[in-house]
Amino acid sequence: MVRFVNVGVSFIGGYQALNNINVEIKRGEFVYIIGKSGAGKSTFLRLIYADLLPSRGVVSIEGRDINLMSRIEVPFLRRQIGVIFQDYKLLENATVFDNVKLGLDIFYMKRSAARERIWPLLKRMGIFEKRDDVVKNLSGGEKQRVAIARALINDPKIILADEPTGNLDQENAENIMTVLRECIDTGATVIMATHDKLLREKYPAREIELEKGKVIRDEVKNEL
Amino acid sequence: MSSKLTYLFMRGVIRFFTILRGNFLSFLTLITVIFMYHIFWVAGTGTAGFLNHLSQANTIRVYLANNNDIIAEEILSSIKVLDNVTNAKYYSQKDAKAFAVANAPKAAALESFSEEFFPSFIEIYPSDTLEETLDKIVTEAGHIKGVDEVSYGKEYMVKFKAIGRGAWVFITVMSILFALSAVFVVYNTIKLSLYKYKEEIKLYSLVGATRPFISVPYLFGAFFLSLFAYICSLIIFAAAFIPFNSHILIKAGINIYDMPNITYFIFSCITVCIIGVISAKASVVSFLKQVSSINED
Numbered sequence: 001m002v003r004f005v006n007v008g009v010s011f012i013g014g015y016q017a018l019n020n021i022n023v024e025i026k027r028g029e030f031v032y033i034i035g036k037s038g039a040g041k042s043t044f045l046r047l048i049y050a051d052l053l054p055s056r057g058v059v060s061i062e063g064r065d066i067n068l069m070s071r072i073e074v075p076f077l078r079r080q081i082g083v084i085f086q087d088y089k090l091l092e093n094a095t096v097f098d099n100v101k102l103g104l105d106i107f108y109m110k111r112s113a114a115r116e117r118i119w120p121l122l123k124r125m126g127i128f129e130k131r132d133d134v135v136k137n138l139s140g141g142e143k144q145r146v147a148i149a150r151a152l153i154n155d156p157k158i159i160l161a162d163e164p165t166g167n168l169d170q171e172n173a174e175n176i177m178t179v180l181r182e183c184i185d186t187g188a189t190v191i192m193a194t195h196d197k198l199l200r201e202k203y204p205a206r207e208i209e210l211e212k213g214k215v216i217r218d219e220v221k222n223e224l
Numbered sequence: 225m226s227s228k229l230t231y232l233f234m235r236g237v238i239r240f241f242t243i244l245r246g247n248f249l250s251f252l253t254l255i256t257v258i259f260m261y262h263i264f265w266v267a268g269t270g271t272a273g274f275l276n277h278l279s280q281a282n283t284i285r286v287y288l289a290n291n292n293d294i295i296a297e298e299i300l301s302s303i304k305v306l307d308n309v310t311n312a313k314y315y316s317q318k319d320a321k322a323f324a325v326a327n328a329p330k331a332a333a334l335e336s337f338s339e340e341f342f343p344s345f346i347e348i349y350p351s352d353t354l355e356e357t358l359d360k361i362v363t364e365a366g367h368i369k370g371v372d373e374v375s376y377g378k379e380y381m382v383k384f385k386a387i388g389r390g391a392w393v394f395i396t397v398m399s400i401l402f403a404l405s406a407v408f409v410v411y412n413t414i415k416l417s418l419y420k421y422k423e424e425i426k427l428y429s430l431v432g433a434t435r436p437f438i439s440v441p442y443l444f445g446a447f448f449l450s451l452f453a454y455i456c457s458l459i460i461f462a463a464a465f466i467p468f469n470s471h472i473l474i475k476a477g478i479n480i481y482d483m484p485n486i487t488y489f490i491f492s493c494i495t496v497c498i499i500g501v502i503s504a505k506a507s508v509v510s511f512l513k514q515v516s517s518i519n520e521d
Contacts, residue, residue, distance in 0.1 A: 049430070051518045072434070079432035091424055102424075103431040108231040150431070 001027045001189050002048055002158065007057035009043050009213070017043040019213040021057070025191060027157075030184050032200055033193040035210035041193035044210065045160045048191065049081045050074045061158070079106070082151030082188075086163035088143045092136040096127060096146050099135055103153040117153060125149045125179065141172030148179055159183055161192040165199060177203050232437070236444020240452075243417045243445050250413035251453060257409060258457035258496060261402040265488070266465065268395040270481035275388035281358055281376040284348040286365055289372040291317055291344045300346055302368045308357045311349040317342050330477070403499055410446055410503035418442065418511040425511075430518045439508040443501050450500025454493050 002025040009018040018040045025031050033041045046052040047059045050066045059066045061077060069077065090099050097118060104114045122128040125145040127138075135143060144164060151159060161180065165173035177199055180190050194200065200207065209217035244251055286303065288296055296314050303312045315323055320342035325334050348365065350357055358376050365374045418425065425438055462483070469481055 049518075075429070075432040075434045077432075078430065083430055089423075089427060089430070091427065102427055106428065106431055106433045106437055108228045154431070 001025055001029075001062060002191070003058075003060045004044075004047070005058045005060075007047065007054045007059055009040075009047070009052065010055045016213050018047075018054075018210075021213075021215055023208060023215065023218065025189060027189055028184060028187055030181070030190045030203075030205040031192070032205055032207045033191060033210065034195070034200070034207055039210040040213040041210055042162055043213075045083075045162050045191065045193055048158065048160055049078055049083055075106075079154055080157045082148075082154070082156035082159045084144070084147050084151050084159070084161040084164045086166040088147045090135045090143060090146055090150075093134060095132050095134055096122065096138070096149075097131045099146050100149045100153055103150050118149075121149050121153060126175075139172075140167050141169070141175065144168060144172065144176055145179070148176065152183065155186070155188075157188060159188050159190045161190065161194075163193055163195065165194065165196055170198070173199060174202070232440040233444055235441035237448065239417070239441045239445035240448040242420075243413060243449055244452075246420055247413045247416055250409055250416070251449065254406060254409045254413070254449070254453040255457045255460070257402060257405045258454055259460050261399070261492070262457060262461040262484075263465070264398055264402070265395070265492075266481050266484060268391060268398065269484070272388050272391035272395065274480040275384045275391060279381045279384035279388055281353055281378075281381055282349070284350060284358060284361055284365070284374060284376040286346040286348060286371055287373045287375075288344055288346070289370050293344075295370050296344060296346065299368055299370050303346060303348055303365055306361060306364050308351045308361055309348055310351050313347050313349075314344070315347065316344050320344055403495070406450075406496060406499050407503045410450065410500045411507045413449065414442055414446055414504045414507035415511060417445070418508065422515060426515065426518050435512065438512070439505065442508050443504050446500040446504030447497055450497045451493070454496045458489065458493075 002023075004021045004023040007018055007021040008016065010016050021044070033044055035041055043052065047054060047066070048061060050069065053067055062080075064077070066074075066077070091102075097115075100118050100121065101109075101111070101114050104117060109117075119128065119131070122131050125148060127142055127145050127149070130138060130142060135146060138146065144167070148164070159180065164180075165176050168176065173196065180192065181203065183190055204221035206220045207217065208215055209219075286299070288299065293314075293316055296316070300312055300314045303309060317339040321334070321337070321339050324342060325331075328334060348361060350361055355378075358378075362374045362376065365371060428438055465483065469483075473479070473481060
């Protein structure tokens with residue numbers, strides 16, 4: 001599903017964000033990417049949704065080398081990937097519904113047709129009542145659920161979560177974990193970058209630990 | 225395909241109104257540029273047309289060595305048989321004064337002048353206005369006995385032609401400058417709008433929007449912006465020019481400026497719209513290059 005072969009990422013100035021990464025993540029796996037700030041977790045995720053290209057090595061998603069993908073192919077790759085960020089990356093002045101609808105707009109879907117897809121998902125996320133609320137009026141936990149709804153609206157094969165619980169309290173963090181665990185049941189692969197040790201202990205899974213851009217540990221715990 | 229286009233078209237309409245609301249000053253600037261171009265075009269082409277008219281010789285004038293009517297009639301007969309002469313007419317001193325008075329209605333003082341101040345002449349009407357034909361007639365008429373001078377104002381024609389050509393070069397250069405101004409205005413207007421919706425565009429990229437999905441609404445938006453600016457400029461131009469021309473210029477004896485014909489308006493409107501769309505495309509491409517990364521501020 002996701003494969004890194006001798007992957008290195010260097011930024012301008014020579015800073016090595018990732019160095020010689022060799023990782024393979026199978027379909028349906030739940031994987032934590034852990035490490036201190038600046039270890040390369042976000043860079044690891046950015047490579048998967050082709051927001052960044054490797055300076056060296058090969059990143060392949062479902063057998064396709066992202067380096068060889070044309071600019072036209074990248075959006076079609078991203079449609080198979082749902083991304084969740086710590087800072088939510090929502091349109092603060094738009095409604096919950098409109099934020100989730102972004103993922104359907106790209107299929108030229110009309111509002112009425114989009115409603116049939118969005119409403120059940122919002123119910124599942126527990127934010128159906130907030131569907132017409134402007135995002136800036138929501139709590140952090142609600143915002144993150146909106147972000148997850150947007151990521152899940154197109155039934156992605158891969159879900160990337162970059163510190164999704166970083167801004168949330170324990171209760172909301174666990175709610176988010178419950179939703180992400182459910183995604184595994186639908187056959188999706190979840191790759192989650194996190195600092196949260198408590199969550200990892202409560203929901204054990206494969207852990208890939210990065211330090212200074214290198215994999216220093218790749219350990220499978222009790223898999224989710 | 226058509227439903228996709230309709231969807232993008234509707235997004236373009238929405239984008240147009242948001243551009244209009246968010247960048248109204250840019251819209252006014254675009255109207256001003258197009259309005260100025262209309263004025264420039266009318267002034268430029270009117271002047272060039274006037275100079276072109278002045279550089280066309282329709283007749284050749286023959287001045288006689290003396291003002292004897294009998295000799296003049298003989299000369300007239302000799303002229304009429306020359307090659308390329310369609311007709312010729314003799315103007316006695318009395319006719320010459322009447323001719324001058326008729327052609328200068330504002331110079332009332334001419335009436336008080338004695339006929340002696342108006343030399344008799346023969347006006348030749350050539351078969352065509354080619355310089356070569358005119359020169360040949362001038363040479364042949366100049367050899368007829370009793371002819372003092374033959375002229376069609378060649379030296380002035382050459383000057384007027386040169387100025388007329390210069391006017392067209394000036395019009396062309398200014399057209400390019402106005403077009404460039406419109407390009408920069410639309411380019412920057414779209415760029416401002418793109419930056420306003422930067423986060424939304426990044427999110428669309430994140431969820432897998434193609435470049436046409438992001439850019440086409442802006443192209444439609446720029447098209448409507450250009451079209452609407454053109455229509456507004458045209459209304460302002462017509463409202464300003466028609467009364468100014470009829471109440472001031474024509475009354476002042478300046479009758480060389482006309483409202484451009486429909487071909488000009490159609491052509492210039494299409495040009496403005498094409499400029500708008502191409503500028504918007506360049507703006508979107510440049511913007512997407514600058515903000516190619518989603519998860520980076």
